[in-house]
Amino acid sequence: MKPAIIVLNEAALPVAKRIAGIVGGEIHGAASRVNKADIRFDSVSAHVAGLFKTGCPIIGLMASGALIRLLAPHLTDKYSEPPVLAVSEDGKSVVPLLGGHHGANDLARDIAAALVTHASITTAGDLRFGIALDAPPEGYCLVNPDTAKAVMAELVAGGKAALSGSAEWISQSNLPIADDGAVRLVVTDCAVEPGNLELVYAPKTLCLGLGCERGTEPREAIDLAERTFAETGLSPMALAGVFSIDLKADETAVHAVADHFGVPARFFDAATLEAEADRLENPSDIVFAEVGCHGVAEGAALAAAGRDGALAVAKRKSPRATCAIGRASHPVDGAALGSARGTLYIVGIGPGSEKWRSPEVSEMVSRSTDLVGYSLYLDLLGRLAEGKTRHDFDLGKEEARVHRAMELAGDGRTVSLVCSGDAGIYAMATLAFELLDRARPKDADERGLSGAGRRIEIAVSPGISALQAAAARIGAPLGHDFCTISLSDLLTPWPDIQRRVTAAGEGDFVIAFYNPVSKRRRTQLAYARDELLKHRPSDTPVVLATNLGREGETVRVVPLGELQVDDVDMLTVVIVGSSQSRTVETGDGRTWVYTPRGYAAKSDTVIDGKEAAE
Structure with a gap:
C-alpha cells in the first residue's frame, strides 16, 4: 500500500512532492486548500482515520500534536498499527509517531537522509542497542x-x-x-x-514441498502439513513458503495450505525439480512419466532450500497428497523463489475521470506489475501507472491485447487489463473468458494460450459504464426497462443487429447505442433512427453524450426525428428514450431526461425500485 502524504495547504506541496518521490507515496490534499493532489479529501479527520484503519502508512505534513489528536480515538493494538510520521512543512523535522517497529523508523531515516535533516527516533531499543527486539528483520x-x-x-x-x-x-x-x-x-x-x-x-529456513492430485480437498492437504510439523517437532512459524510444480499453480489445495500458514505459494518447472533428482529419498519413475520429474514434494522442498540446504523431512503421504520439508542453511525469502501463480485483473476505469474510478480498481492497478490496454486508457490512469510496465495497443487489436495480458500473467506477473467503462460491457472480460474456453490442452498456437496462461488467477472489477455516466449527467432516462445494442458489425453480422434494433423498438425499450458510428460506418445509426421512428414519436428525447468524465465533455438532447449521423462520433454514447421518456426543465434552464415508472398511478409504490405489493 502506497504511503499517504497528507497536505493541508499549498505551502507544503514542494516538500510533499519530494517525500512522495522518496517513498513512492501519493499526495492526499485538503480539497478546500490544495488544488492539485493525487487524492483530494473534504474532512481531514475522517480521511486520516480511514487511512489508519486500512493500515495505510501516513506521513502528515502538519504539527505532530494535530496528527496525534486526529488518531488518538483510533489507537487500539500497537502490533497492528501502520507507520505514522509527522513532518514539518519545511521538511526540517521528521518524527515517527506510531509503528516505529513496523517501518516508521526506517521511513523517517530514509526521508531525513534525502531531505538532509534529522529523524527524531525515540524508540528505546533503537537508541540504546541499535536493534528492535519486537520487530526482527525480514526472514x-x-x-x-x-x-x-x-x-x-x-x-x-x-x-x-x-x-x-x-x-x-x-x-x-x-x-x-x-x-x-x-x-x-x-x-x-x-x-x-x-x-x-x-x-x-x-x-524462515523451512520450505514445504507439496504435491497432490487434481481436485484434492484443501482440508486434506492442510491436515497433512500440520501433522507433519507436529510429528517432527518443527515450527510452522519458520516456514518460508509452500512450493510445488508449476502444473499445480492453479490447484486450490496448494494455495489453501499457503494461506493457512500465511506464506507465499511458489512454483518450479519440471526441469528445476528434476535437477534435484540425485538428492531425493523417494524418487518415482511413475511421477517422472506423469510430470517430467522424479519427485514433486521432495524436489520442490529441495529446490526452495537451495543446493546448500538439505531435506529435513522426507516425503509423507495422505490419500491424495504428499509433502516434504527442506531446510535452508539461512533464512530465505519464499516470495523470491520459483514463480508465483500469475494474476490477471480485468478492470473497468469508468469514463476516465479519477473521481469515477472505484477504490477496488485503483487498488488492483496499484498492485500490478504490468498494465495492458489501449494507450488512451493507460494514459487516463495518470500517476497510478507510474512504475508499471506498460503494454500499449492500438484500437482494433483487442484479442492481441487480451492474449498478451494472459500470457504475461502466465509468467507469474500481476497484470491489469485496463478497459474504459465497465470491463464486462463491450470490453475485454468477455474475450478473456473466450480465450480460456477455447484454450488448447497442449502448447499455444496462434489462437490458443500456453498452459501457464490457463492457470492464472482472474478477478474482474466493475467500472461505471458509459450508459450509466450519460444517464446520470442528463437525469434518469434509464428509470424503466432498457437495453444496450452495439451498432458495430465487425464482430456481429449486420442482419443480427437489425433484428435486435427492431425487437427493441417493438418492445419500447430505452436503448443505449454503443459504437454508433466510425469513419467507415455511417449508415447504421441512420437505419436505427428510421426503424425506431416506426415505434415511437419523433419528439422522443435522444441523449448524445461525448467524452464523459474527460476534457471536452458534452451532453445534449435532440428529438429522435432530428438525430443526425454527423452529430455523433465513436466517443459518443447515444441513449434513445422510450415512448414514455420525457424532458423537464429546472429553474436554472437545464433540460433533464427521465423515463417514469408509473409511480403516480400506484400510491403503494416505494420509490427505491421495490414495490410494496411485491
Missing part, C-alpha cells in the same frame, strides 16, 4: 511478541542476554551478550515453549 519471526516489553525493560535496566542459536542481526548489535544473561534469545526452527524473559525467533 525472522518473533514467536512470543507479548514478552518483548518485559525483556526490553530488563535490558534497558542493565540486564544481559544469552544467545542460543545464530543470527547476525543480534550478534552484531549493541546488545550486552553474556552466557549467564537473565534474558535468553533463542533462534531456532524447532517448536519450543518460551520460558520467562525468553524471546524465541523462528528463522
Whole structure:
C-alpha cells in the first residue's frame, strides 16, 4: 500500500512532492486548500482515520500534536498499527509517531537522509542497542511478541542476554551478550515453549514441498502439513513458503495450505525439480512419466532450500497428497523463489475521470506489475501507472491485447487489463473468458494460450459504464426497462443487429447505442433512427453524450426525428428514450431526461425500485 502524504495547504506541496518521490507515496490534499493532489479529501479527520484503519502508512505534513489528536480515538493494538510520521512543512523535522517497529523508523531515516535533516527516533531499543527486539528483520519471526516489553525493560535496566542459536542481526548489535544473561534469545526452527524473559525467533529456513492430485480437498492437504510439523517437532512459524510444480499453480489445495500458514505459494518447472533428482529419498519413475520429474514434494522442498540446504523431512503421504520439508542453511525469502501463480485483473476505469474510478480498481492497478490496454486508457490512469510496465495497443487489436495480458500473467506477473467503462460491457472480460474456453490442452498456437496462461488467477472489477455516466449527467432516462445494442458489425453480422434494433423498438425499450458510428460506418445509426421512428414519436428525447468524465465533455438532447449521423462520433454514447421518456426543465434552464415508472398511478409504490405489493 502506497504511503499517504497528507497536505493541508499549498505551502507544503514542494516538500510533499519530494517525500512522495522518496517513498513512492501519493499526495492526499485538503480539497478546500490544495488544488492539485493525487487524492483530494473534504474532512481531514475522517480521511486520516480511514487511512489508519486500512493500515495505510501516513506521513502528515502538519504539527505532530494535530496528527496525534486526529488518531488518538483510533489507537487500539500497537502490533497492528501502520507507520505514522509527522513532518514539518519545511521538511526540517521528521518524527515517527506510531509503528516505529513496523517501518516508521526506517521511513523517517530514509526521508531525513534525502531531505538532509534529522529523524527524531525515540524508540528505546533503537537508541540504546541499535536493534528492535519486537520487530526482527525480514526472514525472522518473533514467536512470543507479548514478552518483548518485559525483556526490553530488563535490558534497558542493565540486564544481559544469552544467545542460543545464530543470527547476525543480534550478534552484531549493541546488545550486552553474556552466557549467564537473565534474558535468553533463542533462534531456532524447532517448536519450543518460551520460558520467562525468553524471546524465541523462528528463522524462515523451512520450505514445504507439496504435491497432490487434481481436485484434492484443501482440508486434506492442510491436515497433512500440520501433522507433519507436529510429528517432527518443527515450527510452522519458520516456514518460508509452500512450493510445488508449476502444473499445480492453479490447484486450490496448494494455495489453501499457503494461506493457512500465511506464506507465499511458489512454483518450479519440471526441469528445476528434476535437477534435484540425485538428492531425493523417494524418487518415482511413475511421477517422472506423469510430470517430467522424479519427485514433486521432495524436489520442490529441495529446490526452495537451495543446493546448500538439505531435506529435513522426507516425503509423507495422505490419500491424495504428499509433502516434504527442506531446510535452508539461512533464512530465505519464499516470495523470491520459483514463480508465483500469475494474476490477471480485468478492470473497468469508468469514463476516465479519477473521481469515477472505484477504490477496488485503483487498488488492483496499484498492485500490478504490468498494465495492458489501449494507450488512451493507460494514459487516463495518470500517476497510478507510474512504475508499471506498460503494454500499449492500438484500437482494433483487442484479442492481441487480451492474449498478451494472459500470457504475461502466465509468467507469474500481476497484470491489469485496463478497459474504459465497465470491463464486462463491450470490453475485454468477455474475450478473456473466450480465450480460456477455447484454450488448447497442449502448447499455444496462434489462437490458443500456453498452459501457464490457463492457470492464472482472474478477478474482474466493475467500472461505471458509459450508459450509466450519460444517464446520470442528463437525469434518469434509464428509470424503466432498457437495453444496450452495439451498432458495430465487425464482430456481429449486420442482419443480427437489425433484428435486435427492431425487437427493441417493438418492445419500447430505452436503448443505449454503443459504437454508433466510425469513419467507415455511417449508415447504421441512420437505419436505427428510421426503424425506431416506426415505434415511437419523433419528439422522443435522444441523449448524445461525448467524452464523459474527460476534457471536452458534452451532453445534449435532440428529438429522435432530428438525430443526425454527423452529430455523433465513436466517443459518443447515444441513449434513445422510450415512448414514455420525457424532458423537464429546472429553474436554472437545464433540460433533464427521465423515463417514469408509473409511480403516480400506484400510491403503494416505494420509490427505491421495490414495490410494496411485491
